[in-house]
Amino acid sequence: MHYRTLGDSGVEVSEVGFGAWVVGTDWWGDRSEDDAKEMLRFALDQGITYFDTGDVYGHGRSEELVGEALADVRDEVTLATKVGYDFYNNPQAGHGELPKEMDAEYLREAFETSLDRLDTDYVDLLQLHNANVGEVDEDVLELLDEWREEGKVDAVGWALGPSIGWLAEGDAAVEHDFDAVQTVFNLFEQVPGRHFIESIRESDADTSVVARVPHSSGLLNEQVRPETELEEGDHRGFRPDAWYETGWEKIENLRFLERDGERTMAQAAIQWLLSHDEVASVTPTFRTREDISEWAAASETPPLTPGEVERVEELYAENFGVDRDDGMDALRSSVEGKDLEGTGMHWAGR
Template sequence: MNENTILIPGFDKPVSRVALGTWAIGGWMWGGPDDDNAVRTIHRALDEGVDLIDTAPVYGFGHSEEVVGRALAEKPHKARVATKLALDWKDDHKPFRNSSPARIRKEVEDSLRRLRVETIDLEQVHWPDPNTPIDETARELQKLHKEGKIRALGVSNYSPEQMDIFREVAPLASVQSPYNLFEREIEKDVLPYAKKHKLVTLAYGPLCRGLLTGKMTVDKTFPESDLRSGDPKFQKEHFKDYIAAVDDLKAIADRHGKSLMVLAIRWVLDQGPTIALWGARKPEQIDGVSDVFGWQLTEQDKKDIDAILTRHVPTPISPAFMAPPARKV
C-alpha cells in the first residue's frame, strides 16, 4: 500500500484513493443518460488506475448500476464496486428513506443482478431512516454479510451517534459524507470519528457539483432538471461569492502547476484517511486523475486556502438541500 491507495476494512487489497462516482451516469438530475459514453468513461477510469466504482440504485433508479455492470462485464478489470441502499421510490420517482429489513434484502438482490456480481464489495446505507431503528438495519446487513452477499459494510450521511448504534450490531468499514473545500461540516464530528475508529471516509462531491472545476462563470444557469438549480450556492445572491473564491483558489493551484480541479481533490486526500469520489460521465472528464498523486499541499497553501474561503464565503452554505424526505408511515 502507498499514499495513492487505502485499505478498506474487509477488503483483501487496497483500492485507489480516487474512486469513480457514477451519480451523473445514471442520468437522473443530470440531464439524462448517455450509456455508451458512460461505459467509455468507466473504461477510461480503469485504464487510469481507478479501481473503486461508487454507485447506487437511486442514481437513475437502477440505471447507473446497470451501466456499471455492463461496463465491468465488457472489460477485464480488478475493480471493486461500492453501492448503496435504503432509498425507496414510487412511480413518481421521488426518493424517500426506507431502511426496513425487507427493503434492504430486496435492494441487495436487485443490486447483485444489475451489477452482474455475486458479492457486493462495499454496501452502504445511503441515508439514515428515522422510521426504522438503526440496529434493525444493521442486523439485516450483517445477515447478508454472513451469507457472502456483501464483503464490507458502510454508511452514508450518518452522524457519529448513529454510527455508534450501527457498530454495536455490525462491523463498519466506511462512512460516506459530502466533503470539499466549500462543504466542511464533517470536520467537526464525522472525520474525527472516522479517524478514531479506523473507518475510511468516502468524500462525495469533492468538486462541489462542478464549482471547483474552475470552468463556471457567474452567468452560468441550470435547467430545472439539474440538481444545481435547487442548490443555494448556485443561486444569484451566493453564486458570485463562490465564483470569486474559485478565481482566487486558482492561484494556489498555479503554484504547483496543477488545475483547480486537481487541487480540490488533493486537498480532500490530504485530510485522510479519505477517498475522493471523482464524478464523471464523459471520458475526457477523467483527465487529471494521475495529476492528483505525487505531491501534497504545504501548510502555507492550506492557510492561504482558508484565508480565501474566509474572505469570500464567511458563512458557508451546507449541502443539506440534498437530503431526501423520510417515508410516510
C-alpha cells in the same frame, strides 16, 4: 493512481473513484447508454478501480450499466452500491426524494435484486442510503453482519445526505464500526466531513470517509462561472444564486493551490481532501472524458504541503475573506438539530 483501504476491511479503493449517479440518469447531463459505458471503461483505463452506484439511480439502470460495462473485469474493480429507497412501490416526481425503507426484509430483497442487476454474487461495499439514525436497528446491523459472513459483502458503509440526516448518522456509523461513511466534503463545505474525521480520531476508529461533491457543484472545478447558464434539469441549479456568487469570490483566495501549473484548481480540491488520512476515496461528478483524464490524474499531482493545508485552515476560519451569506448555512437533522450544536450550522427544520 494511488490506492487506499476502506477501514480495516481490506477493500482497496482508488483515491479517485467514479460516482455512477451520472450513469443511468439525466440529472447530471444527458448521454447515451453506450457513452455511459464508454466513460466507465475509460475511467478504468485511467486507473480508477472504485465504482460507486446505488439501486435508486435510474431506478436500477445505473447498476445494470455498471454491471454490463465492467463484467469482464469484475475481479479488478471495487464495486459499491446503496440500498434503502423504495422506488419499486413509489413513482419518482422530478428530483423529489422517494420514501425510504430500512426494514431488514425489504433490504434483503432490494440487495438481492441489486446483485442481479450488477451481475455479480457480491459487492465490495454495501451502503445504507440516507438512513436516519433511528432506522438502523439491531435487525439491520445483524443483516449486514450476515451478508459479510456469507461473502456477499466485504465492507459496509453509510451514505449520507443531503436531504436526510448528517452528523448523528455519521457518528453512528463510526460507533458501529462501519467501514465507510460517505458525505459531501470539499474546501467550501467542510461540515460534516471535519466532524467525522474528528470523531474517527477521537475514538481511534477504523472507519474511512468517502468524499463526494469534491468540487462544490461546479465551483472548484470552475465549470460553473459567472457567465454559465445551467441547462434545465441540471442538478447544480438547485443551489442558491448566493452560493455561486460568493464562491467565485472565495476561489480567488485559493489560487495558491494551483502551484504554478503543477496542478489545476480541480486537482488541488481533490488533493486537499486526500491530505486527510481518513479520506479513502474522492468521487467527483464526471461528465466527460476530459473530466476523467484531469481528475483521475489528481492522485499523482503534488500533495499539499503542511503550509498549504495550514493556509486553507486559516482561510476557512475567516470564510475565505467573504463577508456575506452564501445561502447554505443550514443542514438537515433527524434529531431536531441536536447534532449540529457547536458546528456553526443551523437546523434546516426551523
